[in-house]
Structures are given as structure tokens and as C-alpha cells.
Amino acid sequence: MHKRFVGKVAVVTGSAGGLGRALALGYAKEGASLALVDINAAGLAETKALVAAEGAEASTYVADLGDEKRIEALGAELCAKHPKIDVLYNNAGMAYGGVTRMIDAVGLEDWLRYLTVNSLSPLLVSKTLRPSLAAAKGVIINQSSMASNMPSTVYGVTKAMLNSMTFGMANIFGADGIRVNAIEPGIMETEASANALPEETKQRVQGMQLLKLHGVPDDIVNLGLFLSSSDARFITCEVVSCDAGNRLRGWRH
Numbered sequence: 001m002h003k004r005f006v007g008k009v010a011v012v013t014g015s016a017g018g019l020g021r022a023l024a025l026g027y028a029k030e031g032a033s034l035a036l037v038d039i040n041a042a043g044l045a046e047t048k049a050l051v052a053a054e055g056a057e058a059s060t061y062v063a064d065l066g067d068e069k070r071i072e073a074l075g076a077e078l079c080a081k082h083p084k085i086d087v088l089y090n091n092a093g094m095a096y097g098g099v100t101r102m103i104d105a106v107g108l109e110d111w112l113r114y115l116t117v118n119s120l121s122p123l124l125v126s127k128t129l130r131p132s133l134a135a136a137k138g139v140i141i142n143q144s145s146m147a148s149n150m151p152s153t154v155y156g157v158t159k160a161m162l163n164s165m166t167f168g169m170a171n172i173f174g175a176d177g178i179r180v181n182a183i184e185p186g187i188m189e190t191e192a193s194a195n196a197l198p199e200e201t202k203q204r205v206q207g208m209q210l211l212k213l214h215g216v217p218d219d220i221v222n223l224g225l226f227l228s229s230s231d232a233r234f235i236t237c238e239v240v241s242c243d244a245g246n247r248l249r250g251w252r253h
């Protein structure tokens with residue numbers, strides 16, 4: 001197996017399950033040491049055990065990424081432990097439930113929570129890890145969504161803002177040789193998406209894809225690992241869709 005991350009450190013947020021866990025395992029299989037961050041302690045412990053089964057090291061950090069003070073403390077701890085951080089994958093996000101409401105159906109308090117977790121925390125985490133990312137000339141990936149093309153939903157707006165944030169971060173962090181890109185998954189089969197999205201929605205979205213395929217976490221892992229490897233050394237400031245061509249037709253309510 002091609003091992004692109006031997007001796008490297010990857011921080012994956014939202015890695016208690018779903019795409020984050022799949023990404024953590026992907027980096028582990030290619031030789032990385034992992035720092036796993038999530039609000040869900042039990043899920044983190046499970047991911048850590050799975051990473052260990054791949055023969056890789058992992059440390060876990062329970063943190064609410066909606067809390068700036070907690071992010072600052074986490075960043076200080078991670079930078080002290082890892083003077084070089086090669087990859088930060090900002091995958092944590094609120095994708096299901098209330099965040100999928102229409103933009104005119106959510107009060108300010110909820111709006112601020114969704115924006116903080118989905119759009120601002122990737123910036124805040126990246127800022128606190130900047131010294132170690134700069135030391136490694138590392139890579140940041142922000143987990144956006146195909147839903148960034150759906151500005152009538154709160155979720156869509158938070159991901160559209162994350163795309164814009166990606167361009168700004170690439171501009172600013174590029175001074176330290178840090179690359180910053182975003183990935184926009186289509187509907188990918190995770191436990192959370194399987195539970196939250198009605199079959200009718202999944203079929204409708206799949207019907208809009210140019211390729212009639214079922215998205216799986218490995219589709220995102222393959223792209224994420226490529227973008228964070230030296231194979232992509234000349235790629236920054238990009239938002240890359242991984243949605244079987246859904247983007248062309250859009251997703252209308």
C-alpha cells in the first residue's frame with residue numbers, strides 16, 4: 001500500500017463517527033499519528049480503538065468546538081504535544097436536525113450556534129494550530145457540503161460561508177506555506193445521514209446526480225488524503241465537489 005503519511009501528524013475534528021472516523025482510519029492506514037477531536041467522548045474512544053487496530057497512535061480530545069475558550073486551550077495543548085502538525089481536517093459539523101430548517105425559521109441564538117460550529121470553528125481551530133501547521137508547511141481541509149448551493153437552508157448558508165472562509169484562510173495561511181482547501185461531499189452513507197435523511201430525499205438527490213452511484217465515506221477519504229498529501233502540493237484555495245455531478249443541476253426544495 002502507498003503510505004503517504006508515515007511520520008506525519010493528522011488532527012481530525014468530528015472524528016467520533018461518520019466521515020471523520022473514516023478519515024482518521026484512512027490517515028492511520030497510511031502511517032499517520034492521529035489527534036482525534038469531538039464533543040462525543042464515547043465515539044472518540046471507539047475511533048481510537050479502531051485506529052490502534054491499524055497499528056497507529058491516537059490521542060483523543062473532548063471539546064465543544066462552539067466554545068472559543070475551549071478551542072484555545074485545545075490548540076495550546078495540541079501545539080505543545082506536536083511541534084509539527086501536517087494535516088488539520090476540519091470535519092466537525094452540525095448537519096442534521098434543526099440546522100436543516102429554512103433561513104427564516106431559526107432564531108438568532110440558534111443561528112449563532114450553527115454558524116459558530118459549522119463556519120467559524122474551522123478558522124478558530126486553524127488559528128490556534130497555526131504555529132505547528134506552519135512548522136510542517138501543513139495542510140488544512142474544511143468539510144463543506146453540496147448543500148452550500150442551497151441558500152434557503154441554514155445548513156446551506158453555513159457551508160457557503162465555510163467555502164468563502166476557505167478562500168480567506170488560503171490567502172492568509174499561504175504566507176506560512178500552509179495549503180487550505182475545502183471538500184463538498186454529496187450525500188454519503190454514514191450512520192447519521194442514514195438515520196436523518198428520508199429515503200425519498202436520498203432518491204431525489206441521487207436522481208439529480210450525473211452518475212447514478214451511491215456515495216460512501218471512502219469517496220471522501222480518497223479525495224481528502226490526496227488533497228492533504230504532497231501529491232497535491234500545488235493545489236490550494238480550491239473547493240472541490242465530490243458528489244457524482246450533482247452540482248451541475250443543483251438541489252432544489
Ligand SMILES: NC(=O)c1ccc[n+]([C@@H]2O[C@H](COP(=O)([O-])OP(=O)(O)OC[C@H]3O[C@@H](n4cnc5c(N)ncnc54)[C@H](O)[C@@H]3O)[C@@H](O)[C@H]2O)c1
Binds near residue numbers: 018019038190
Ligand atoms: N454524510 C453526508 O452525506 C455529508 C454530506 C455533506 C457534508 N457532510 C459534512 O461532513 C461532516 C461529517 O458528517 P457525518 O455525516 O459524518 O455526520 P456526523 O454527525 O456523524 O459527524 C459530525 C461529527 O461532528 C461532531 N460535532 C458536532 N458538533 C460538534 C461540536 N460543537 N464540537 C465538536 N464536535 C462536534 C459530532 O459529534 C460528530 O461526531 C459534517 O461537517 C457534515 O456537514 C456530510
